[in-house]
Amino acid sequence: MPGIKVDKNHCKGCETCVKVCPQQILTMSKDITVRGYFYALMADPSRCIGCRICAISCPDSAIDVVTNGTVFELFPY
Amino acid sequence: MNEDARTLFSRPESLNEVVTHYCPGCTHGVIHRLVAEVLDELGVRENTVGVAPVGCSVFIYKYLGTDFLEAPHGRAPALATGFKRLRPDMMVFTYQGDGDLASIGMGEIVHAANRGEKITTIFVNNAVYGMTGGQMAPTTMPGQVTTTSPGGRNVNDTGYPIRVAELLSALVTPNYIERVAVHTPQHIIKAKQAIRKAFTYQKEGRCFSLVEVLSTCPTNWGKTTEESLDWVESRMVPYFPLGCYKDPETAEVPDGAV
Amino acid sequence: MAKILMKGNEAIAEAAIKAGCVNYFCYPITPQNEVGEYMARRLPEVGGAFLQGESEVAVGNMLFGAASTGQRVFTTSSSPGISLMQESISYMAGAHLPVVIVNIMRGGPGLGGILPAQSDYFQATKGGGHGDYRLLVLAPSTIQEAVDLMMLSFHLAEKYRNPVMIIGDGMIGQMMEPVEFPEHHEEPELPSNDLWAITGAKGREPRVIKSLFLDPKLLDDNSWNLYDKYARMEREEIRFESYRIKPKNKILIVSYGTMARICQTAIDELEKDGVSVGLFRPITLFPFPSKQIAKEAKKKNIENVLVIEMSTAQMKEDVDLAVLGAKPVKFYGETGGLVPSPDAVKEQIMKLIKNPNDELKRR
Numbered sequence: 001m002p003g004i005k006v007d008k009n010h011c012k013g014c015e016t017c018v019k020v021c022p023q024q025i026l027t028m029s030k031d032i033t034v035r036g037y038f039y040a041l042m043a044d045p046s047r048c049i050g051c052r053i054c055a056i057s058c059p060d061s062a063i064d065v066v067t068n069g070t071v072f073e074l075f076p077y
Numbered sequence: 078m079n080e081d082a083r084t085l086f087s088r089p090e091s092l093n094e095v096v097t098h099y100c101p102g103c104t105h106g107v108i109h110r111l112v113a114e115v116l117d118e119l120g121v122r123e124n125t126v127g128v129a130p131v132g133c134s135v136f137i138y139k140y141l142g143t144d145f146l147e148a149p150h151g152r153a154p155a156l157a158t159g160f161k162r163l164r165p166d167m168m169v170f171t172y173q174g175d176g177d178l179a180s181i182g183m184g185e186i187v188h189a190a191n192r193g194e195k196i197t198t199i200f201v202n203n204a205v206y207g208m209t210g211g212q213m214a215p216t217t218m219p220g221q222v223t224t225t226s227p228g229g230r231n232v233n234d235t236g237y238p239i240r241v242a243e244l245l246s247a248l249v250t251p252n253y254i255e256r257v258a259v260h261t262p263q264h265i266i267k268a269k270q271a272i273r274k275a276f277t278y279q280k281e282g283r284c285f286s287l288v289e290v291l292s293t294c295p296t297n298w299g300k301t302t303e304e305s306l307d308w309v310e311s312r313m314v315p316y317f318p319l320g321c322y323k324d325p326e327t328a329e330v331p332d333g334a335v
Numbered sequence: 336m337a338k339i340l341m342k343g344n345e346a347i348a349e350a351a352i353k354a355g356c357v358n359y360f361c362y363p364i365t366p367q368n369e370v371g372e373y374m375a376r377r378l379p380e381v382g383g384a385f386l387q388g389e390s391e392v393a394v395g396n397m398l399f400g401a402a403s404t405g406q407r408v409f410t411t412s413s414s415p416g417i418s419l420m421q422e423s424i425s426y427m428a429g430a431h432l433p434v435v436i437v438n439i440m441r442g443g444p445g446l447g448g449i450l451p452a453q454s455d456y457f458q459a460t461k462g463g464g465h466g467d468y469r470l471l472v473l474a475p476s477t478i479q480e481a482v483d484l485m486m487l488s489f490h491l492a493e494k495y496r497n498p499v500m501i502i503g504d505g506m507i508g509q510m511m512e513p514v515e516f517p518e519h520h521e522e523p524e525l526p527s528n529d530l531w532a533i534t535g536a537k538g539r540e541p542r543v544i545k546s547l548f549l550d551p552k553l554l555d556d557n558s559w560n561l562y563d564k565y566a567r568m569e570r571e572e573i574r575f576e577s578y579r580i581k582p583k584n585k586i587l588i589v590s591y592g593t594m595a596r597i598c599q600t601a602i603d604e605l606e607k608d609g610v611s612v613g614l615f616r617p618i619t620l621f622p623f624p625s626k627q628i629a630k631e632a633k634k635k636n637i638e639n640v641l642v643i644e645m646s647t648a649q650m651k652e653d654v655d656l657a658v659l660g661a662k663p664v665k666f667y668g669e670t671g672g673l674v675p676s677p678d679a680v681k682e683q684i685m686k687l688i689k690n691p692n693d694e695l696k697r698r
């Protein structure tokens with residue numbers, strides 16, 4: 001089941017990932033980090049397909065994409 | 078994490094675990110990561126020196142895990158030339174903004190390219206001087222408001238934005254010159270391929286390589302992250318067409334030169 | 336080795352190679368073009384790097400990149416070209432990079448002329464670029480001395496990890512004289528440059544060679560660190576030559592470079608006429624031999640210190656500071672490419688011998 005891990009210390013709440021997620025399952029937190037930013041999180045983890053597009057687009061490399069079980073490589077990167 | 082958990086994507090080794098000073102949404106961070114990924118994939122981090130410019134990316138030496146020199150404004154190609162000529166066995170790249178490369182440093186980049194220095198330049202074009210607070214740059218768009226073109230860039234007064242990729246591709250010396258962008262995932266993937274190609278050409282000692290990357294500057298454009306990404310698509314790409322402008326594979330040297 | 340008749344510019348080039356420096360970047364400018372032409376032929380023979388850049392601005396910055404490898408590198412230029420290099424020189428000083436820069440001076444300011452002059456004294460010794468930094472400045476007066484100082488300069492640059500400048504006027508570059516290169520070149524031991532140079536972050540943390548210190552405490556530290564180097568230079572590197580200095584002398588001439596050599600001729604001729612005059616010739620213009628000059632000036636019989644330069648009295652200010660009014664310091668000079676003859680020098684000396692209280696008038 002693929003999913004993402006957002007490093008709250010690195011995320012600056014720029015919302016690029018929210019815009020690009022093909023499943024449109026990302027949203028911004030209600031609370032803010034110690035640096036004063038909202039951070040990204042998965043609103044519906046079950047629908048994440050592990051495509052990595054959010055992580056590829058993140059200007060701050062704040063997103064790791066992890067999975068267990070088989071995943072189809074959707075595109076070479 | 079249970080036993081067959083795998084990481085599909087994470088920070089490349091050459092990108093330091095440091096929170097950057099870049100503004101939220103600024104795509105410098107994406108470009109830094111692409112360079113880091115290419116350094117990792119080519120296995121050259123330990124044999125590479127970067128030359129930092131003056132501008133927002135002056136602190137790139139904090140973010141990439143290679144040795145670095147820091148150049149006076151506009152002079153990175155000259156430092157890179159001096160270094161590479163003495164250490165042709167090392168990978169040398171410059172990372173420069175539009176003020177650094179296309180304004181004060183235009184002489185240096187043109188001549189480094191014309192000599193065919195075996196270095197790689199990552200040229201980040203965000204149409205404004207970022208670090209100093211949003212002044213007009215050589216690549217500022219016609220009508221674009223900046224702190225030194227408050228009424229919008231007047232092309233009758235300051236001319237048109239300079240197309241560096243086209244300018245340098247007019248040089249006869251065989252080079253690799255491509256313009257890419259990073260405002261959508263598809264563009265990022267293509268940008269990475271161009272950056273990898275540039276560093277590969279250097280690793281093969283083949284030619285001078287420059288990748289111009291259209292980039293955003295939400296703060297000084299006065300736009301949100303999303304508006305900035307869209308502005309690159311709607312405003313910059315039409316004026317700065319993406320694509321490969323010069324490749325040593327297809328370069329033909331004019332008869333007179335032989 | 337046997338003496339060879341060589342042009343100054345070419346002797347300087349060969350001296351660099353003999354000192355193990357086979358990397359040279361340059362830009363054409365009279366009166367030092369022959370250095371580049373010589374190196375274009377010679378460096379390929381010794382596997383060195385030669386490149387003519389697109390401007391002296393570019394060349395100065397190529398030096399920064401080249402010096403960062405830890406290898407020896409140098410350039411030569413002339414007054415206007417040296418002005419264009421000032422920014423990169425300031426950066427190299429701030430980044431603690433060893434480099435050698437030779438200024439074969441011509442008349443200035445501006446495009447000036449192409450004939451010999453000594454009008455870049457301030458620029459060389461007071462720091463032509465921005466920030467708290469100095470250059471170790473050496474001034475040869477013969478082509479053999481230019482060779483010797485050139486070979487010494489690379490060691491000094493590495494000892495202090497600071498740019499070293501050699502300034503000679505156009506004659507030092509253009510004259511031909513017999514010179515001798517040492518059989519083999521010895522240098523005191525220094526720590527390896529690999530301790531600081533850019534060699535690739537293999538098996539060590541990445542290194543950054545920079546002069547940016549946004550934290551004022553760190554920039555303050557960096558500037559006082561440079562200051563300590565210059566204080567050490569003052570303790571260890573002052574070089575000068577005394578010529579025919581005797582207790583009975585009434586006049587002490589202070590002059591450097593080719594001008595000092597012309598004064599020596601004048602002094603020799605006056606000696607035959609029974610007039611005894613001594614010459615103090617600074618070889619390091621920074622660190623300036625102030626104490627030594629003061630000591631000579633304060634000797635009982637000295638009535639006048641006479642500074643003679645091919646400029647409008649630049650070194651004179653440092654002599655004034657050294658003597659601090661203990662004795663009158665007077666000046667004679669011509670510049671713009673005019674080179675005072677021994678007779679002209681003798682004429683000025685005799686005026687002071689006859690009436691010591693006279694002020695010397697400009698030409």
